[in-house]
Amino acid sequence: MLPQTILNAARRFGDRAAFRLASGASVSYSDLDRASDEVAAGLAVRGLGEGDVLLLSLPSGPEYAVAYLAAAKVGAVTAGANPRLRARERGLVADTVDPALVLATESLAGGLPDDLAVELVTPTEDPGRMLRTLRVAHHNVPDLAEDPGRAVCICFTSGSTGDPRGAWFTNRQLAAIAEMDSGGAWGSGGHLVAGTASAHVGVMTKLPWQLASGATIHVMDRWDAGRLLDLLEHHRLPAVNGVAAQIALLLRHPDFDDHDLSGIRAIVVGGGPSPPALVHEARRRFNAPYSIRYSSTESGGIGLGTSLEADDEEALHTVGRPRSGVEAEVRGENGRPVEPGEVGEMWLRTPSTMSGYWGDPVGTATALVDGWLRTDDLASVDPAGCHRLAGRSSEMFIRGGYNVYPLEVEAVLGTHPGVDQVAVVPRPDEVLGEIGVAVVVPSNANRPPTLEELVAHGRSDLSSYKLPSAVRIVDRLPLNAGDKLDRRALAAEETGRQADG
Structure with missing residues (x-):
């Protein structure tokens, strides 16, 4: 091709x-x-x-x-x-x-x-x-x-x-x-910005x-918020694309308000769900709708998305519905669809799905089953048909015998006005096995939210075992090479803190 x-x-x-x-x-x-x-x-x-x-x-x-x-x-x-x-x-x-x-x-x-x-x-x-x-x-x-x-x-x-x-x-x-x-269109022209590494899916x-x-593709060897803002303004680009962390960096750039970004008609964000506070701020300051796109490397970068016309419930708390040509099901451990509202594994079927893992027939057989891709992402379907992520199977932790899904907790804690970004990770505990720690980037560094405030904020929407038992305030959350939240680094740091007493 x-x-x-x-x-x-x-x-x-x-x-x-x-x-x-x-x-x-x-x-x-x-x-x-x-x-x-x-x-x-x-x-x-x-x-x-x-x-x-x-x-x-x-x-x-x-x-x-x-x-x-x-x-x-x-x-x-x-x-x-x-x-x-x-x-x-x-x-x-x-x-x-x-x-x-x-x-x-x-x-x-x-x-x-x-x-x-x-x-x-x-x-x-x-x-x-x-x-x-x-x-x-x-x-x-x-x-x-x-x-x-x-x-x-x-x-x-x-x-x-x-x-x-x-x-x-x-x-x-x-x-x-x-x-x-x-x-399959030819010749639409215009300008595109390569916001990810060339090796990326x-x-x-x-x-x-x-x-x-x-189109003319503008290359940034290393992503730079200031250069992207210049490109958005100069070429009157109709959409800004990236991951949540990049949108946050754009909004925090000291020259953001000096740029004319009136040409932007949409904010399209991949790499997983975005913090509700970020969606609110981006929609207001870009004066454009915000669409969250859910996909994976294995799915060929094709999956689900929230509508640009979405109401707050869909836009802030879900990853939307399957795109045209994509099927999605939430299935239990038996491989059968679960009831609406129940948490299970997201399965996708789309013609864009990978052929397999190179040189790994065992991994391929696990991931691809009868034409479906097992994503290893945990999700549920709400009454409107939108999908809500609950984290990765490998990210789930068990507190006192109960399963805790970090994304579910983050979706609630992220609506606290004092929270800019939040990640929930486990810390080993001698009594409960594991407890949840809320790692928070505060909206105001001089007035970070306390554990008591976060627990009070989440109590009406979360069972008590899902609420964090500790909070750690940080300047920023670590990202991996794909500009996604590095949960492994956060979890390893909590394990180290527990070992140090």
């Missing part, structure tokens, strides 16, 4: 900028097609072909895209290592996919096994010199036969242990995602329709 897409895009859009860097330098659609042709020839000369894995440990940007497109032109499978990974994590990614070749910058090569073929890349803003050492001119690579089942990319996520798992996708899934996200599985749109 990708080879034909970039070929057609180059013919249609030619010298239009496909990527624009922070410096103002740009890479055109013609540049992308020509460079990826020459890199594809270089990969073929090195022996890469259909089914081989090319691992990219590169900064986000056009060079990543050129390598990805080139690999697709020879039938190789591209795996991406997030630039924010540490050396140990990078090594685990490489072990998972056993690549035939790795392209890495010197700063992102640490941790790669010594026995791998690694070619170092020097980033440049000159389209004619991108991936220069791999390019072979005037060498035709034979066109691939059309094959919907050909593997195209591997996107990494973390398993229950935190180790990387590679969700792999074929042409069939990329075509389905393009249809679901854009209706939100880029790798969506690049086909983004190229088909003819």
Whole structure:
């Protein structure tokens, strides 16, 4: 799919900028097609072909895209290592996919096994010199036969242990995602901002329709609130996209109120539920509706969402309903749907779902059952048909014999006026086994909420065993490489505090 897409895009859009860097330098659609042709020839000369894995440990940007497109032109499978990974994590990614070749910058090569073929890349803003050492001119690579089942990319996520798992996708899934996200349209144009790393599922599985749109994609190697605000204002972008933490950083930028953001018509936020206080503030200050999108790497970044016309109950406390083409069920441990209001595991069925975990047939068989994806997310369905997340199965803890679901507690505590952000994590306890700790970023650092105030606030909506037994005030909540809340780090810190007495 990708080879034909970039070929057609180059013919249609030619010298239009496909990527624009922070410096103002740009890479055109013609540049992308020509460079990826020459890199594809270089990969073929090195022996890469259909089914081989090319691992990219590169900064986000056009060079990543050129390598990805080139690999697709020879039938190789591209795996991406997030630039924010540490050396140990990078090594685990490489072990998972056993690549035939790795392209890495010197700063992102640490941790790669010594026995791998690694070619170092020097980033440049000159389209004619991108991936220069791999390019072979005037060498035709034979066109691939059309094959919907050909593997195209591997996107990494973390398993229950935190180790990387590679969700792999074929042409069939990329075509389905393009249809679901854009209706298969060509030439809509405009401007897009790449808010996540190029290795993220939100880029790798969506690049086909983004190229088909003819849009100019603005690249931020590292996400920056000030630069995004400038782009939103300058290009009159109709929507701001990101995860909740990024929206919070935009709102807290000292120059936020100096920007004209009247062009924004929607705030679309993925990565899980958003704190109610954040939704309130974002809607007011952007003067735009706020839609929460629920999905996962395994689902191809497609799932559920709240309506832009949602009332407060839906917008603040749920992740909405399945998108068109998506089915969702909440099932019990027996694999059968539970009654409305009961907590169970979210199962999804969508044509965008991964083919499996690369090199992990056992994990694949656990996650994919009769065409359904087991998400490991706990949820319930309310009377309006909206889904409310209760956390991950692995995040649930047991206090005195009762199950506590952190997201359920956070949804209530997050409505306290003194709470800006909150995460509930377990702490070992000699009597109850585990207790809940509310880790809070206060709205006012000089007047943080007390445990007594939080308990009083939550008592009318939560059973007593779900209420926190302790509170810890922090300046910010830790995020992982995917800009999601790092619950493991918080839980580990509570375990350490308990051990220290």
